Amino acid sequence: MQFQPILEDINLRIADLPKEGAIATYIPELAKVNPDHFGMSLLCLDNRQYSVADAQIKFSIQSIAKVLSLTMAIKIMGDAVWQRVDVEPSGDPFNSLVQLEYENGIPRNPLINAGAIVISDILVGELNNPKREFLEFVRSISGLPAIDYDQKVAASEKAFGFRNAALANFLKSFGNLNNPVEKVLDFYFHLCSLAMTCEELSRTFLMFANHGCAIHSGESVLSVSQVKRLNALMQTCGFYDEAGEFSFRVGLPGKSGVGGGIVAIHPQKYSVAVWSPRLNPKGNSFLGMKALEMLTDITGQSIF
């Protein structure tokens, strides 16, 4: 399929849309971003990459990184991960404490904050140098040694991360956090600070379209069965309280972040990343959602 003209068409149509939504401001570093960036990049299994607009500008991938830490935890622990976190959609805003209380400290899924903090606890417990080893893991699956944490963002997350500190302490009170709260949060705030361009993000996630294999090395990161399950999880839980809407309109598994990035996967076909910092009321990129809906509309392809 000719993706370059399709992406260029999308870029033009996006430019005509009103600039709705506001950027995330809950941490000062995120509030500094120009809200009117737009970038998009699609990477096929044949290694051809198609990009438009700001696809080479770095942004904070935020919650998108939760898929990567989960991937690393599954690689290390396998199914034992699921004893500490469930796989159901949350049906509530992304940082709600309510369901956690009703469900006795077992987060609904690993892609909401509570679940990602439990996954962070697993990695902190398993790794000697969690931050360094996780970064190496992300570099190895993407083949991109330049990917790094944004230390300013990590520090800003930490300085204003009271709600995440509440979640971590709450999990600890239920016995679902083995390591010290501070250590787990330090790791968690770092992973959320990962910075990537759309091109880097689509490349990092291509393994989810490729049966779990990193394309540049041929290495099998996850088994076929594991990657199918991760894709299913992104499909049902990847968009806070808007997973149904994304599934309904776009029809691909994916994950969004409050930095305005979204990555989506067409299994056995491609990965695609889009970035636009203005968020809709549910915390997902307003134009990013639109751009991906256009993509599956124009191509007529979705997993359904």
Add this chain to the structure above:
Amino acid sequence: MQFQPILEDINLRIADLPKEGAIATYIPELAKVNPDHFGMSLLCLDNRQYSVADAQIKFSIQSIAKVLSLTMAIKIMGDAVWQRVDVEPSGDPFNSLVQLEYENGIPRNPLINAGAIVISDILVGELNNPKREFLEFVRSISGLPAIDYDQKVAASEKAFGFRNAALANFLKSFGNLNNPVEKVLDFYFHLCSLAMTCEELSRTFLMFANHGCAIHSGESVLSVSQVKRLNALMQTCGFYDEAGEFSFRVGLPGKSGVGGGIVAIHPQKYSVAVWSPRLNPKGNSFLGMKALEMLTDITGQSIF
């Protein structure tokens, strides 16, 4: 693919599993069923049907019918349906009133009871003879004129349907029910009483694997885009509070009912129906879930 030996293998393995779970007893008619039935039938787009065990015994499809009433409502009203019901997973037990209250009478999705009652209200408002016309619709999309309501089940639902009466009155109090409560519930209880065999159920749902076209007539019931969206909805909302688990383990869109039936769709490939009345604690068929997990494991095929 050779589905007949695969289904026979599944049938043998299912027979070895412990008989866990209990049948639904909230209405007396459902409690009369022999809990140890097991049937399965898979229908491909080439019209070949593969069946094992009790695939030709009728059972009450219950909530599975919600997909059919939604299909009819979309055929009539198009996207206007979505003004009265959302498309998000509920993250709560299937008959909860809680979310309805927090969300001002807009049900989370059309596959939970509250949402299906709103869809029933739409059909009651649009049709001259709702029960007869809906039955004709189901017969026409399946090509099976023998499909009918089970009047005993419908009467039993009505006699014990206080929770659904609560939901309907609650929706009415929010202004999201236009017709009289009794009339809407009478229609709703009838649609839930539809009786089908596994062979009939897979045949009725084949259109969801076939771009929205009824295979026996070639008639386009829904557009390609509409059927993709309905499949996405089944994927995220088809299994009460276990949609994530089903998506995670089976990886196909589907819908279950408390009668013990489950139907699932592999777009562009097949539809499959399974029936085993014993339910797990979340209200889905215990062995039905297992059988479908075996199917996608053995075939190595899912939408992810």
Add this chain to the structure above:
Amino acid sequence: MQFQPILEDINLRIADLPKEGAIATYIPELAKVNPDHFGMSLLCLDNRQYSVADAQIKFSIQSIAKVLSLTMAIKIMGDAVWQRVDVEPSGDPFNSLVQLEYENGIPRNPLINAGAIVISDILVGELNNPKREFLEFVRSISGLPAIDYDQKVAASEKAFGFRNAALANFLKSFGNLNNPVEKVLDFYFHLCSLAMTCEELSRTFLMFANHGCAIHSGESVLSVSQVKRLNALMQTCGFYDEAGEFSFRVGLPGKSGVGGGIVAIHPQKYSVAVWSPRLNPKGNSFLGMKALEMLTDITGQSIF
């Protein structure tokens, strides 16, 4: 104490306050009331009655009647009542279904709608002619044979009572309603339609200040212990989600209704009724709350 000048002072000060709040409009009959009425009447144990302004105009006492049906149920059944309803404050808007679901159909207390419907079910089950016998009971404890239902209000409640119908069906689904939903609701809508003047209302409630004895007849309606408990219940549960505020500011047990009436009790001293139809956001009479706060401020007397 010289109550007449105190009430006249309150009446003057109330007249100076802004006309905040709106009247209840959820049933058309209530919406017809002139929102600017204000009446107040205080009745001492020595049978002296002090009144100002519109104290002799009838209004719909609405939820205040729940105390009277509870009184009758306790007189008939004694402590057996408490097997079907709890005595805790609800901490939620007055007609919420949420807590009912979490607590398996046992209403938090008999003064919220769900609890009052359960009490109605008790009376419907115990009485031969519930509506007539309840009315006779109210007339007998007050010594006021002219008290009556307002049939227009009762009919209006019924025509728009979908939320109460939801509650009744929900209670029935939990097995906490023995009689047919329609019969219980008919009784409930009638008791809520009772019409009284402030003078009649204070007279009807004087028994709660008088050790359970009707002052005009000397008859002991409830035991000393029973009336203390009913007063305690009014204290903690009589004002929907504002019981704490009323207790904090006024310091007397009482009960309010959406018709704008409030009755309060100073045990061993007096009963006092006030009426002003404009409601605050929590559904209690805006000026009625103020007037009673002035009363305990000026007299320096509360139960605390």
Add this chain to the structure above:
Amino acid sequence: MQFQPILEDINLRIADLPKEGAIATYIPELAKVNPDHFGMSLLCLDNRQYSVADAQIKFSIQSIAKVLSLTMAIKIMGDAVWQRVDVEPSGDPFNSLVQLEYENGIPRNPLINAGAIVISDILVGELNNPKREFLEFVRSISGLPAIDYDQKVAASEKAFGFRNAALANFLKSFGNLNNPVEKVLDFYFHLCSLAMTCEELSRTFLMFANHGCAIHSGESVLSVSQVKRLNALMQTCGFYDEAGEFSFRVGLPGKSGVGGGIVAIHPQKYSVAVWSPRLNPKGNSFLGMKALEMLTDITGQSIF
């Protein structure tokens, strides 16, 4: 009234009751207490004190101290306190985070953990040496210079106080905590560790029965109006999710703690303290509740 024989009668009857309930074990120091202690002490406005059994053994007053910190905050700030905490019963378990989220970080009342942490924040902000000055305040209102923190309990609270740390961080995320989380929690854990005997506890709380005046010094700690409001607050919010039950059965304002202590007030008459470490399922002293119910039953006196 002859209280000594009444208390001795209660002591005998309590001894005959089954030893139901378990002691609080959520912090190791509390778990070390002999569960079968029972003590009771009543102090009248004429300064006569009546005691039985273990009335002179120290125990951890835990949440009862929340009334004292609130008293100090009101003495310093007056009504400004109520901008940061509400006065409504919580209708939920004592440490729930749910209502806090629904109400945007404004705790339901100052006697639940979240509210007491906000009050702690107020005191930490207003005092130069919060722990020392609060202790001096408690000593001054009671006239008992020997009252002190139990440092072991405070340390144990801190080591296992993850849920309170969650609450404090959550409040901070809503902007309802001005000082550093660690500093506020250190103060909060200390105030909960206050140790008193029943005799000391009744003496400390006598001011609430005495128009706000410390009896030993004649000093007016709170105004008459302020103390009435605090008593009202204890009435509606002093017993976690059992405030209604206590009000219903005992009919006095009071406050309980998970150490098994309860203090209650009969305005213008007496204060009474009881201690028995075994707790009922709602976290209040099982026999303490019984003993106070006996007291108001035998004396025939309550505020209602």
